[in-house]
Amino acid sequence: MGGRSRVAAQMLAGKGFDNVYNVTGGFKAWESEAAFGKEELGLELFTGDESPEITLVVAYSLEQGLLNFYLSMIPKVKNDDVKNLFKKLSEIEVKHQDRIFNEYVKISGKSSSREDFEKNIVMKAVEGGLTTQEYMDLFQPDLESVEDIIGLAMSIEAQALDLYLRAADRSNNPESKKILIQIADEEQTHLTQLGKLMEGI
Amino acid sequence: MRWKQFLTPVKSFDADQARKYMADKSSEECTILDVRQPSEYAAGHIPGAKLIPLPDLTERLDEIDPKKPTMVY
Numbered sequence: 551m552g553g554r555s556r557v558a559a560q561m562l563a564g565k566g567f568d569n570v571y572n573v574t575g576g577f578k579a580w581e582s583e584a585a586f587g588k589e590e591l592g593l594e595l596f597t598g599d600e601s602p603e604i605t606l607v608v609a610y611s612l613e614q615g616l617l618n619f620y621l622s623m624i625p626k627v628k629n630d631d632v633k634n635l636f637k638k639l640s641e642i643e644v645k646h647q648d649r650i651f652n653e654y655v656k657i658s659g660k661s662s663s664r665e666d667f668e669k670n671i672v673m674k675a676v677e678g679g680l681t682t683q684e685y686m687d688l689f690q691p692d693l694e695s696v697e698d699i700i701g702l703a704m705s706i707e708a709q710a711l712d713l714y715l716r717a718a719d720r721s722n723n724p725e726s727k728k729i730l731i732q733i734a735d736e737e738q739t740h741l742t743q744l745g746k747l748m749e750g751i
Numbered sequence: 752m753r754w755k756q757f758l759t760p761v762k763s764f765d766a767d768q769a770r771k772y773m774a775d776k777s778s779e780e781c782t783i784l785d786v787r788q789p790s791e792y793a794a795g796h797i798p799g800a801k802l803i804p805l806p807d808l809t810e811r812l813d814e815i816d817p818k819k820p821t822m823v824y
Contacts, residue, residue: 555786555824558786558805559761559823562815562823563760565812566817567815567817567821568817570762570820570821570822571762572761572763574763574766577785579767580795581795585797587793589789589792589802709798715778715798715799718778718779731779734778734799
């Protein structure tokens with residue numbers, strides 16, 4: 551990897567890219583924050599032609615999928631620290647949804663209640679490419695280990711971050727693109743917070 | 752001299768430096784470029800990374816903004 555990235559970086563520098571960095575250590579050093587899957591994974595949700603309004607609805611639905619997953623885990627674990635961690639993760643998702651919903655109300659000019667919005671507009675059980683069962687199979691976390699659960703959450707958030715950024719990249723609507731990048735930046739913040747949490751164990 | 756291109760020195764970052772560098776930037780402000788093959792990308796990649804395998808890079812240069820900082824792995 552090191553060899554290829556160095557050559558690529560030199561090619562770019564030679565073509566007038568001023569600010570090129572070769573990231574050494576390759577991909578291995580990113581393992582805990584990695585996203586998985588092909589370039590198209592999950593993009594059936596975002597074709598690129600969505601209006602800002604629809605973009606927010608899809609994002610809200612995605613966050614709902616994550617929220618449901620975290621909530622469903624609470625009764626499945628025995629360790630109180632892990633239970634609390636899942637609660638905390640679900641609260642983060644709710645806050646994220648709050649912001650998305652407020653933005654939706656602002657943009658759409660529709661003053662629907664949160665309840666109506668969730669019942670009539672939000673799509674059911676959307677997941678960012680991989681199902682939660684696939685995550686569980688992929689990472690096989692020890693459900694009583696705080697460290698494993700933070701690792702799992704980081705992977706899931708990284709997957710969401712990756713999906714939003716790929717969706718932003720293909721979006722043809724500048725407003726929708728802006729929204730997707732904003733949401734992606736929030737996911738990045740979650741990921742950084744989770745990383746700190748992991749360091750603190 | 753054309754072959755000067757081969758000697759162009761590039762800065763290196765290790766993963767921690769790259770993380771710090773990106774931490775205070777919006778994802779819009781810099782490009783993360785994955786030059787590995789699609790199968791390697793599918794097995795795991797940095798979130799938001801743009802995939803252009805090394806063999807395609809010269810043909811697809813127009814897909815990357817030369818004004819933005821670019822991190823290659």
